[in-house]
Amino acid sequence: MCTGNIELPKTDTSLHGTVPVPAASDQSDPFSQYVDSVLELTELHRPIKGDEWHRRLELCLDGEPGRVLRDRVQRKDLRRQGAYFTGFRLAERVAKVATSQTGIPKVCDPACGAGDLLLAIARKLPLQSTLEETLVKWGNFLSGFDISEQFIRLTKARLILLAAKRHGIYPPFDPSLPSDLFSDIKIGDSLTSPPNMSGMDVIIMNPPFGYSPAPVDCDWASGRVNAAVLFVDRAIRDAAEGARVIAILPDVLRSGSRYTAWRESIRALGAVLHEKPLGLFDEWTDIDVYLFHFKKNLSLDRNCFERPVDQATYGIGKRFFVHVGPVVPHRHTETGPCAPYINARLLPSWGELAAIETTRQFTGRLFEPPFVCVKRTSRPDDGRRAIATLISGDKPVAVENHLVVLIPKDGTVQTCRKLMHRLNSPKTDRWLNTRLRCRHLTTRALSEMPWWYKP
Ligand SMILES: C[S@@+](CC[C@H](N)C(=O)[O-])C[C@H]1O[C@@H](n2cnc3c(N)ncnc32)[C@H](O)[C@@H]1O
Structure with a gap:
């Protein structure tokens, strides 16, 4: 609990410091x-x-x-x-x-x-x-x-x-x-x-x-x-x-x-x-x-307090491991082994990608296909919320941090396809729009989502 007065440092100007709108009447302003x-x-x-x-x-x-x-x-x-x-x-x-x-x-x-x-x-x-x-x-x-x-x-x-x-x-x-x-x-x-x-x-x-x-x-x-x-x-x-x-x-x-x-x-x-x-x-x-x-x-x-259209059932979380892609291009220097590399701009929405042409060096975690990638940024009320791509192929992949990676616990491409079908459902959009109004999808919201039996 936060008690007492909230001390904002003098250097922070987001609320305090300069008051840009003139504090008192100034005829020239x-x-x-x-x-x-x-x-x-x-x-x-x-x-x-x-x-x-x-x-x-x-x-x-x-x-x-x-x-x-x-x-x-x-x-x-x-x-x-x-x-x-x-x-x-x-x-x-x-x-x-x-x-x-x-x-x-x-x-x-x-x-x-x-x-x-x-x-x-x-x-x-x-x-x-x-x-x-x-x-x-x-x-x-x-x-x-x-x-x-x-x-x-x-x-x-x-x-x-x-x-x-x-x-x-x-x-x-x-x-x-x-x-x-x-x-x-x-x-x-x-x-x-x-x-x-x-x-x-x-x-x-x-x-x-x-x-x-x-x-x-x-x-x-x-x-x-x-x-x-x-x-x-x-x-x-x-x-x-x-x-x-x-x-x-x-x-x-x-x-x-x-x-x-x-x-x-x-x-x-x-x-x-x-x-x-x-x-x-x-x-x-x-x-x-x-x-x-x-x-x-x-x-x-x-x-x-949080009332989604349907309750959080962890339908996806039970079937998939959900992670944020670890590659932050401007922060990570290109060192280490060379691997196929995907980022949000390169991915064909709703497609399947077997051959990845882009590569980069990365020392962090790579993901073994098959898995589904979802773009982290999407606008509420702007069409689909969880825009997905299925990644197949046989080499571990470096994934950029604007993507969420969903790895099937049973390791099969069939389960990935079932997920794609569900993510493309209007039920997913409705659920995510109620659960999250900010643009960024969270791993938690995706994990909590129900597994639609009739997508
Ligand atoms: C988003 S505006 C809303 C104003 C008004 N309530 C409305 O709905 O139109 C927020 C207001 O908070 C004022 N403000 C910012 N920091 C404040 C603070 N620490 N204490 C009191 N007012 C503050 C700003 O000057 C601004 O007028």
Whole structure:
């Protein structure tokens, strides 16, 4: 279990270090200019044409901050800070789950960005009789943190604009609106000084997906891990008993073998109510995500954490030894005996290869045919997931590390052909797509797969 504060080394800039999106207002910076233009909208004490007001409001409430960031801030800087805002569709899904239980929940987003998740919640909150009463009431239920002051200012401004829109109120605004609205939405580092979550009913998040060192006291991983796991783990551990955590997470947390121990560790703290693969995060971000819904300290069905369409039966694992190819071309120098060599680019998909023309020297393990090779990288929803080739021939083969090698335990080419037939089945694609949304097939997922009796 990871306890205490998570110390990220000063040299790591994937989350900390440089804050590329200007931390405070800087008139010369194009993103600051945008933030100021949104703040001005909330402070209009002069009339504005109805068309113009509606146009600005619609843009600002629907994804404009994310678009402006993409246009005006360098991609590498956005990645470093993990500043990818949730689109309307995904935010609505989170809000629907967050507000699915009776009563108005107290909600916190510990990495709130420009507030897209909080806005989705606010769309479902009731209005009071005046704009001011609504804003004060919403402020009692909504809290959020972000390391960027600009984002915090945007979040507050957008909530005010949303309330104005829902009330049907046009500028000029009443100048007597309180200045300290949404005081629980503030600048903060949710990893090093985690906010107090004790009063929260629901923690929502779409955390940064960059890589970061695992904390020293972490007992489920060492080395670099996806930062999303640090945020969600922190939230689960800090959540009050009975509170829920609803997060958009990279699919690798659901399906990657690197996070198996983490998944086990959180099962001791509550129940995973739901995990729903959602496909790509958005059209600009090539990462598969899922919706994670967790309830702290609730002994429900603890087995629903990984739920493939069919259970893991090790149908393949019982019949085949499953390994990753050991040759890493840029790392291994060409020394040792010369052997036939296969890599992912050379292999004919779904074919049988008896004569291998390419050779290389390799001192590591060679594989005796017959065996089946499967390409490790395949895209979910992009046709076949386990693209296979049968390797026959009579010489041991050096295999590149982008391939998984499946060696029949009975040593026969017939068993390899039966496997090829099964890998080519839509049942395999369905099973693997549910089991793994990240592109890399794992030896574990292949071993666990059922042996289809009617492929
Ligand atoms: C992927 S964005 C999501 C923003 C927002 N929740 C949404 O769904 O649109 C992640 C946000 O986390 C913020 N962030 C990064 N590191 C943080 C930290 N240590 N504490 C708080 N916020 C952080 C970034 O500035 C960014 O706004």
